[in-house]
Amino acid sequence: xxxxxxxxxxxPIVQAPMAGVQASTLAIAVCNAGGLxxxxxxxxxxxxxxxxxxxxxxxxxxxxxxxxFCHAPAEPDPQAEAAxxxxxxxxxxxxxxxxxxxxxxxxxAPFDAEAAGVLEAVKPAVxxxxxxxxxxxxxxxxxxTGARILASATTVDEARWLEAKGVDAIVxxxxxxxxxxxxxLSTDLATQVGxxxxxxxxxxxxxxxxxxxxxxADAAGVQAVLALGAIAAQVGTAFLRCxxxxxxxxxxxxxxxxxARHTAITNVFTGRPARGIVNRVxxxxxxISAKAPSFPFAAAAVxxxxxxxxxxxxxxxxxxxxxxxxxxxxDVPASQIVRELAxx
Amino acid sequence: xxxxxxxxxxxPIVQAPMAGVQASTLAIAVCNAGGLxxxxxxxxxxxxxxxxxxxxxxxxxxxxxxxxFCHAPAEPDPQAEAAxxxxxxxxxxxxxxxxxxxxxxxxxAPFDAEAAGVLEAVKPAVxxxxxxxxxxxxxxxxxxTGARILASATTVDEARWLEAKGVDAIVxxxxxxxxxxxxxLSTDLATQVGxxxxxxxxxxxxxxxxxxxxxxADAAGVQAVLALGAIAAQVGTAFLRCxxxxxxxxxxxxxxxxxARHTAITNVFTGRPARGIVNRVxxxxxxISAKAPSFPFAAAAVxxxxxxxxxxxxxxxxxxxxxxxxxxxxDVPASQIVRELAxx
Numbered sequence: 050x051x052x053x054x055x056x057x058x059x060x061p062i063v064q065a066p067m068a069g070v071q072a073s074t075l076a077i078a079v080c081n082a083g084g085l086x087x088x089x090x091x092x093x094x095x096x097x098x099x100x101x102x103x104x105x106x107x108x109x110x111x112x113x114x115x116x117x118f119c120h121a122p123a124e125p126d127p128q129a130e131a132a133x134x135x136x137x138x139x140x141x142x143x144x145x146x147x148x149x150x151x152x153x154x155x156x157x158a159p160f161d162a163e164a165a166g167v168l169e170a171v172k173p174a175v176x177x178x179x180x181x182x183x184x185x186x187x188x189x190x191x192x193x194t195g196a197r198i199l200a201s202a203t204t205v206d207e208a209r210w211l212e213a214k215g216v217d218a219i220v221x222x223x224x225x226x227x228x229x230x231x232x233x234l235s236t237d238l239a240t241q242v243g244x245x246x247x248x249x250x251x252x253x254x255x256x257x258x259x260x261x262x263x264x265x266a267d268a269a270g271v272q273a274v275l276a277l278g279a280i281a282a283q284v285g286t287a288f289l290r291c292x293x294x295x296x297x298x299x300x301x302x303x304x305x306x307x308x309a310r311h312t313a314i315t316n317v318f319t320g321r322p323a324r325g326i327v328n329r330v331x332x333x334x335x336x337i338s339a340k341a342p343s344f345p346f347a348a349a350a351v352x353x354x355x356x357x358x359x360x361x362x363x364x365x366x367x368x369x370x371x372x373x374x375x376x377x378x379x380d381v382p383a384s385q386i387v388r389e390l391a392x393x
Numbered sequence: 394x395x396x397x398x399x400x401x402x403x404x405p406i407v408q409a410p411m412a413g414v415q416a417s418t419l420a421i422a423v424c425n426a427g428g429l430x431x432x433x434x435x436x437x438x439x440x441x442x443x444x445x446x447x448x449x450x451x452x453x454x455x456x457x458x459x460x461x462f463c464h465a466p467a468e469p470d471p472q473a474e475a476a477x478x479x480x481x482x483x484x485x486x487x488x489x490x491x492x493x494x495x496x497x498x499x500x501x502a503p504f505d506a507e508a509a510g511v512l513e514a515v516k517p518a519v520x521x522x523x524x525x526x527x528x529x530x531x532x533x534x535x536x537x538t539g540a541r542i543l544a545s546a547t548t549v550d551e552a553r554w555l556e557a558k559g560v561d562a563i564v565x566x567x568x569x570x571x572x573x574x575x576x577x578l579s580t581d582l583a584t585q586v587g588x589x590x591x592x593x594x595x596x597x598x599x600x601x602x603x604x605x606x607x608x609x610a611d612a613a614g615v616q617a618v619l620a621l622g623a624i625a626a627q628v629g630t631a632f633l634r635c636x637x638x639x640x641x642x643x644x645x646x647x648x649x650x651x652x653a654r655h656t657a658i659t660n661v662f663t664g665r666p667a668r669g670i671v672n673r674v675x676x677x678x679x680x681i682s683a684k685a686p687s688f689p690f691a692a693a694a695v696x697x698x699x700x701x702x703x704x705x706x707x708x709x710x711x712x713x714x715x716x717x718x719x720x721x722x723x724d725v726p727a728s729q730i731v732r733e734l735a736x737x
Contacts, residue, residue, distance in 0.1 A: 205654055224568065225587040239657035239671060239680060243569040243587030245617060246608030246718035250654075253720065264590030273589060273617035310549055310594075313583035327583060336583060374590035376597065 052280055055197060055218055055258055057112035057174050058085050060391040061271065063220075063260055064383070065285030066116035066177065067228060067370070068092045068157070070300070073104035075293040075383055080111040082387035085175065085281075087114040092156070095163045102171040112174030114199070117160035120180040120233075120321075123343035134350050136340045140330075140366070144357040151353060157319070157345040159183065165190040175199060180321075181207075181233035182214055199260065201231030204240050208251040208259075220283055221251045223263030227286045227372035229323040230314065238314060238322055238337070245277065252278030266377030268392045287377035287386050289370075299364040301380070303328075309375035318368040320347035329365035330354070396624055399541060399562055399602055401456035401518050402429050404735040405615065407564075407604055408727070409629030410460030410521065411572060411714070412436045412501070414644070417448035419637040419727055424455040426731035429519065429625075431458040436500070439507045446515040456518030458543070461504035464524040464577075464665075467687035478694050480684045484674075484710070488701040495697060501663070501689040503527065509534040519543060524665075525551075525577035526558050543604065545575030548584050552595040552603075564627055565595045567607030571630045571716035573667040574658065582658060582666055582681070589621065596622030610721030612736045631721035631730050633714075643708040645724070647672075653719035662712040664691035673709035674698070 052061055064079040066089035076086030088105060090098050098115070105113050134141075134148045141148050158164075160183045168176060168191055176191050177199035183191070192198055197217040202208035208219050222231045223244025230241060242250070244263040252259045261274035262283035271282045289296050289304055296304075303309060303326050311327045315336040318325070321344040322337065330351065334340075341347040354366040371378075377386070396405055408423040410433035420430030432449060434442050442459070449457050478485075478492045485492050502508075504527045512520060512535055520535050521543035527535070536542055541561040546552035552563050566575045567588025574585060586594070588607040596603045605618035606627035615626045633640050633648055640648075647653060647670050655671045659680040662669070665688035666681065674695065678684075685691040698710040715722075721730070 223587055223589065225590040240655060242717045243567055243589065243608050245567065245588040245614060246569040246610075246716065249611065249613055250718060250720055264587050266590075267593065269593055269621050270589060272620040276613050276616040276620055278613060311584060372590065373586045374594060376594055 050258055055280065056085050058083060060084050060387065061275065061281035062387050062390050063087065063114065063281050063283040064288060065228070065262060065283045066114065067285050067289070070289060070296045070370070071294045073101040075288060075291060076105050076113050077108040078291070078293045078383035079387055080105070080109045080113050082384035083391070084387045085112065085114050087116050087177070089116050090164065091118040091158070095167050098164065098167045099171065102167070102173065106171070114175035114177050115168065115171065115173040116177045116179065117164060118157060118180050119160045119178045119183040120344060122159055123346065125346060126342055129342040130346060130350065133340050133342050133347060136334060136338065137350055137354065140354050144354055146353045146357060148350070151349055153349050160187060162187065168194050168196065172196070177220065179229065179231045182211065182216070188214065202251060203230055203232045203247070204234065204242065205250050205254045207232070207234050208255050210234060212255040212257055216257060218258040218260055218280070219251060219255060220260045220262050221248045221279070223247045223261070225264030225373040226262050227312070227324045228370045229319070229321055232322065241314070244274065248274055248277040248279050264372055264374045266374040268390055270374070271390050282390065284390060286372040286375050287390070288383055290378050290380045291383040291386060292380070293383045297359070297367070299359055299362070299367055300369050303364050303369045304371055304375050304378050309371055312371050312373055316341045316347065318348060318351060320344035323368070323370065324372060326369035326371050328367065328369055394602055399624065400429050402427060404428050404731065405619065405625035406731050406734050407431065407458065407625050407627040408632060409572070409606060409627045410458065411629050411633070414633060414640045414714070415638045417445040419632060419635060420449050420457050421452040422635070422637045422727035423731055424449070424453045424457050426728035427735070428731045429456060429458050431460050431521065433460050434508065435462040435502070439511050442508065442511045443515070446511070446517065450515070458519035458521050459512065459515070459517040460521045460523065461508060462501060462524050463504045463522045463527040464688060466503055467690065469690060470686055473686040474690060474694065477684050477686050477691060480678060480682065481694055481698065484698050488698055490697045490701060492694070495693055497693050504531060506531065512538050512540065516540070521564065523573065523575045526555065526560070532558065546595060547574055547576045548578065548586065549594050549598045551576070551578050552599050554578060556599040556601055560601060562602040562604055562624070563595060563599060564604045564606050565592045565623070567591045567605070569608030569717040570606050571656070571668045572714045573663070573665055576666065585658070588618065592618055592621040592623050608716055608718045610718040612734055614718070615734050626734065628734060630716040630719050631734070632727055634722050634724045635727040635730060636724070637727045641703070641711070643703055643706070643711055644713050647708050647713045648715055648719050648722050653715055656715050656717055660685045660691065662692060662695060664688035667712070667714065668716060670713035670715050672711065672713055
């Protein structure tokens with residue numbers, strides 16, 4: 050199946066959905082440049098998804114992707130959260146934060162019946178999932194809308210599992226990728242494989258098309274993953290400084306600095322492993338802390354530190370998501386990034 | 394500078410030097426197939442280097458590479474070694490090994506004046522270094538033989554450092570690579586970047602040619618790294634089951650099994666981080682143990698466990714070096730691997 054048949058696009062560029070730093074504006078720009086724009090829904094409620102998807106449909110007739118997390122939601126664990134606050138206690142003192150005033154963190158709801166209802170109304174061309182797949186019943190509802198179904202695999206085992214569940218294409222997420230690892234069949238980060246090694250092994254292991262993600266920052270990177278057997282490249286970090294994103298000024302500055310050359314996979318911001326630029330909290334508490342509560346409960350306790358540090362102009366406690374190759378990330382319109390990536 | 398001018402070869406394949414599993418035989422086969430064969434010298438004394446290099450020169454007139462480690466040798470630390478044996482004590486009991494009988498491990502000497510003397514006699518076309526570079530005086534002696542000088546970089550910083558020291562080309566070793574990480578300016582493994590992200594960033598940061606290493610297992614992988622700006626691909630794992638290697642039967646069997654899909658960077662075998670297939674000692678003691686003494690002193694205490702386990706047919710305590718893509722590793726002559734890799 051070729052790119053046009055699979056995703057309805059001619060340019061082999063999928064814009065990675067990036068919850069927290071973009072909504073419809075970036076997706077529209079990428080769609081209108083010929084790529085596949087993506088709307089991340091992990092931090093939107095049903096009304097938000099409807100609003101942002103509606104904005105895309107009002108601005109472009111091109112296909113777009115609606116992305117969901119589909120983790121099994123953990124129960125809040127007051128004991129684990131108390132231990133986590135204890136770990137962060139020196140920082141609360143330093144920033145004069147009263148941990149008793151900490152509010153619940155931003156929700157990161159998995160795909161559910163309400164979201165499926167929105168899909169049935171919106172009918173996007175593509176739906177993608179991260180952290181595995183929803184229940185068979187929910188997956189069937191998503192599929193019944195007519196959407197192509199994409200899902201992320203970080204290992205050959207995950208790719209085979211997704212293929213058996215009937216996905217239309219697999220996003221092979223190499224270890225270089227920024228943001229949350231899609232890992233879902235294991236918790237062992239040693240299973241995470243670099244893009245150059247992962248893509249050909251998944252491409253050989255499954256019959257469905259493979260979209261490569263992780264470390265792709267320019268046309269040469271796109272050409273490389275096409276040589277490895279991918280049908281398209283999924284690119285996130287390169288878009289993070291585009292005016293169409295909501296990336297914070299502190300995050301933008303970090304991406305533009307030498308600091309962006311040093312990233313790590315860390316669980317300190319949400320409880321799930323995700324790649325970002327190494328900053329103070331990652332260095333001092335992580336990168337992987339056994340004390341971080343389950344996803345997404347780690348976030349709440351870090352939030353007031355992030356707020357206090359950002360007020361002082363510091364990104365020491367901010368999730369500065371980035372992949373291992375921020376060299377393509379510039380303050381230019383997303384259409385230019387798409388054009389340059391596709392200059393094969 | 395093109396491949397022929399730099400390395401005297403036409404086929405963009407460098408056989409990765411792999412101390413402990415190969416000597417002249419593999420290098421000869423790769424040279425005669427048109428690639429650059431490599432002789433790893435880390436575990437050879439001067440007489441051994443002379444013997445193996447002489448064997449290559451007797452069997453081929455093509456250029457070859459002589460490779461050295463160039464770590465700053467650590468002093469033995471009896472206290473650290475005692476703590477390491479304590480960590481391994483349950484295994485000594487299990488295998489009925491008397492830790493008092495442990496012998497010093499295999500030497501892994503850095504490049505020194507004696508080795509420089511051998512180079513002056515042998516005059517190989519290419520000399521490569523791992524773990525940085527030797528002293529300026531020793532480097533000057535290596536260079537004065539007329540050899541092209543190669544060295545490994547695992548980060549952009551290391552590549553810039555090597556360029557400033559005047560190397561002729563840089564081996565960009567991505568995180569996927571098997572065996573010892575070349576890392577030398579940092580001890581932080583979070584700095585280690587996947588090949589797809591590392592190669593283009595190094596290629597942009599330096600003026601000297603870049604040879605890509607890590608995760609390259611077939612012609613598509615070679616084509617991918619050439620697209621990323623590399624002048625050649627350095628490949629190790631794909632050769633490990635060739636009849637021209639001395640890879641043990643246990644190691645060969647592991648490489649041919651599903652187990653090879655799960656590797657980790659571990660320090661339990663030598664004290665320095667190196668990628669190998671996850672086995673019992675890596676899982677239970679590592680992958681990174683703070684108790685492992687400095688390189689290469691961790692090896693001695695593991696050796697009798699390896700010997701006992703291997704006698705029982707088990708690789709539970711063996712260093713099963715492998716990169717993250719063992720899919721190209723087959724029991725075929727090295728010439729066939731070279732031909733297939735170069736089928737662009």
